[in-house]
Amino acid sequence: MNTQNKNNLNTALASWKASGEWLELKGHQIFVKDDGASDLPVLLLIHGFPTSSWDWYSIWDTLKSRFRLVTLDMLGFGYSDKPNVSTYSIHGQADIVEALVAAKFLKEFHVLAHDYGDTVAQELLARQQQGVGAGTWLSCCFLNGGLFPETHRAILTQKLLLSPLGPILNKLSGYKQFSARFSSVFGDQTKPTEEELRIFWALINEKGGKHIFHNLITYMRDRKQHRERWVNALHNATIPLALINGSVDPVSGAHMVARYKELKCRLDYLAELATIGHYPQVEDPAGVARHFFNFIDSQK
Numbered sequence: 014m015n016t017q018n019k020n021n022l023n024t025a026l027a028s029w030k031a032s033g034e035w036l037e038l039k040g041h042q043i044f045v046k047d048d049g050a051s052d053l054p055v056l057l058l059i060h061g062f063p064t065s066s067w068d069w070y071s072i073w074d075t076l077k078s079r080f081r082l083v084t085l086d087m088l089g090f091g092y093s094d095k096p097n098v099s100t101y102s103i104h105g106q107a108d109i110v111e112a113l114v115a116a117k118f119l120k121e122f123h124v125l126a127h128d129y130g131d132t133v134a135q136e137l138l139a140r141q142q143q144g145v146g147a148g149t150w151l152s153c154c155f156l157n158g159g160l161f162p163e164t165h166r167a168i169l170t171q172k173l174l175l176s177p178l179g180p181i182l183n184k185l186s187g188y189k190q191f192s193a194r195f196s197s198v199f200g201d202q203t204k205p206t207e208e209e210l211r212i213f214w215a216l217i218n219e220k221g222g223k224h225i226f227h228n229l230i231t232y233m234r235d236r237k238q239h240r241e242r243w244v245n246a247l248h249n250a251t252i253p254l255a256l257i258n259g260s261v262d263p264v265s266g267a268h269m270v271a272r273y274k275e276l277k278c279r280l281d282y283l284a285e286l287a288t289i290g291h292y293p294q295v296e297d298p299a300g301v302a303r304h305f306f307n308f309i310d311s312q313k
Contacts, residue, residue, distance in 0.1 A: 022208050022209070022212060023208075023212070025070065026067065026070075026212055029046070029067060029070060030044075030092060032046065032048065033045060033046045033092070034046075034047070035092075035093075036113070036116055038109050038112040038113055038116065039088075039105075039108055039109050039112050041088055041093065041094040041096075041109070042093065042094045043085055043086065043087075043088065043093045043094070043109060043113070044065075044066070044085060044086040044091055044092035044093045045083070045084070045085045045086075045113060046066060046082070046083070046084050046085070047081070047082070047083050047117060048073070048077060048081070048082050048083075049077045049080060049081035049082050050081060051081060053079065053080050053081045054079075054080055054081070054122070054123065054151070055080065055081045055082075055083060055119055055121070055122035055123070056076060056080035056081070056082050056083070056122065056123045056124075056125060057083050057084070057110075057114070057119070057122050057123070057124050057125070058076075058082060058083070058084040058124075058125050058126070058130075059084070059085075059087075059110065059124065059125070059126040059127070059130030059131075059133050059134055060084070060086070060087065060090065060091075060127060060128075060129070060130050061127040061128025061129045061130050061131075061158065061292075062090075062128055062129035062229060062230075062232065063090070063217055063226060063229065064090065064091070064213055064216065064217070065086045065090045065091025065092070065216050065217075066084040066085060066086050066091060067091065067212070067213075067216055068127065068292065068294060068295060069082075069084060069294060071294065071295055071298040072294045072298040072301060072302050075298065075299070075302040076125075076302060076305070079306065079309075080123070083113070083117055083119065083122070085109070085110070085113055087106045087109060087110075087129075087130075087133070088101065088105065088106060088109055089101055089222065089225055089228070089229050090216075090222070090229075091216050091219060091222075092216075092219055092220075094220070095219070095220040095221060095222045095225055096225075097221070097224065097225050097228070098228060099228050099231070100228075101225075101228050101229050101231060101232070102231070102232075102235055103132050103133055103136050103232055103235045103236075103239070104136060104235075106133045107133050107136040107137050107140070110133060110137060111137070111140075111146070111147035112147075114147040114148045115147055119147075119148045120148060120149065121148060121149040121150070121151055122148060122149075122150065122151060123150070123151050123152045123153070123154075123309065124137075124150055124152070124153040124154070125153075125154045125156070125305065126153065126154070126155055126156065126158070127155075127156040127157065127158060127292075127294065128156070128157060128158040128159070128265075128291070129158070129232055130158070131155045131156070131158030131159065131160055132158065132159065132160075132232060132235070132236055132243065134153055134155065135160065135243035135244075135246045135247070136239070136242075136243060136246075137150075138150070138153060138246040138247075138250060139242050139243065139245070139246040141252075142246060142249050142250070142251065150252050151252060151312075152252050152253040152254070152255070152281075152308070152309065152312060153250075153252060153253075153254055153255070154254075154255040154256075154257060154282075154305055154308055155254070155255070155256050155257075155258075156257055156258065156259075156293050156294060156301070157258055157259050157262045157264070157265045157266065157269070157290075157291045157292070157293060158265055158269075159233075159236055159264070159265055159269075160243075160244075160247065160265070160269060160273065161240070161244065161269065161272050161273070161276070162233075162236040162237045162240055163272070164265065164268055164269045164272045165233070165236065165264065165265060165269075186223070188210075188211070188214050191210075191214055191217070192207075192210045192214070195210065195213065196210070197263070198262060198263060198264055198290050198291035198292070199290040199291065199292060199295075199296060200259065200261050200288050200289045200290040200296055201261070201288070202288055203288070203289060203290065203295075203296035203297065205295065209295075244276065244278070247273075247276075247278035247279060248276075248277075248278055248279065249279075250278075250279040253281040253282070253308070253311075253312050254278070254279045254280055254281055254282075255280070255281060255282035255283070255284075255304075255305075255308040256270060256273060256280060256282070256283050256284070257284045257286070257293060257301055257304045257305065257308075258270050258283075258284070258285055258286065258293070259286045259289030259290045259291060259292070259293045259296065259297075260285050260286060260287050260288075260289065261287070261288060261289065261290050262289075262290045262291040263290075263291075264291050265291065266290070266291075267285065270283070270285060281308070281311070281312075282304070282307065282308040282311060284300075284304035284307075286300060286301075
């Protein structure tokens with residue numbers, strides 16, 4: 014990326030932050046973006062670990078042509094509060110998302126989720142099925158994520174962060190280690206640029222965020238503990254579900270899709286991106302948007 018492109022990306026990030034807002038949700042300051050025409054259908058976007066709502070930047074304008082977009086940096090991510098506590102949980106993040114739905118008076122909406130956000134979406138979907146969820150979901154589309162703990166191939170760093178060595182690893186890890194690990198889950202032809210990596214790293218380090226990784230990573234235990242509830246949410250869905258999945262993702266690629274089919278979970282639309290890794294909305298935003306629109310249009 015040349016200097017001009019680098020400057021453009023930094024300007025885009027500054028604009029992203031300036032166009033957002035901080036709402037107090039469940040006692041925390043949470044960064045929120047609400048963008049698009051008010052008469053369009055609403056799309057709620059839920060990001061992954063260890064990044065933030067910025068993950069949606071490359072696909073944002075395309076999605077905004079057809080939706081009012083609402084997203085947030087979940088607690089511990091991006092520009093939101095990052096308390097150094099051991100009480101992070103998927104249920105807690107779901108509570109914050111539902112508080113956002115209430116604060117924005119969202120009545121009905123579609124959902125697009127990725128990675129950690131997939132798990133939050135599964136909990137929210139379970140609440141919808143119990144009749145206690147906030148708002149009414151119209152559909153849900155999952156990008157790469159650990160929908161099934163038995164197919165989630167955690168990288169070594171994730172395993173170490175979850176161990177008693179987690180706090181020590183946080184202190185020893187820096188940008189060099191992050192960039193290598195993060196790039197490893199992308200497709201061979203769609204690696205992030207140096208400038209993109211530095212922006213991801215800067216967002217992670219907002220408010221000392223790197224030093225709470227060992228607290229955030231406990232979602233891997235949540236997935237095992239609540240597997241039956243969250244897999245049943247996929248089985249019992251009464252709304253259309255879609256998968257748009259990067260096949261070469263070592264964490265949740267083609268093997269995750271195979272397990273999804275094996276378990277016979279509801280699936281109304283499937284797109285398998287043959288050369289794409291763990292971050293399809295970053296690696297192939299045009300392809301993801303095209304498939305997402307096809308999914309939405311197939312419901313009509």
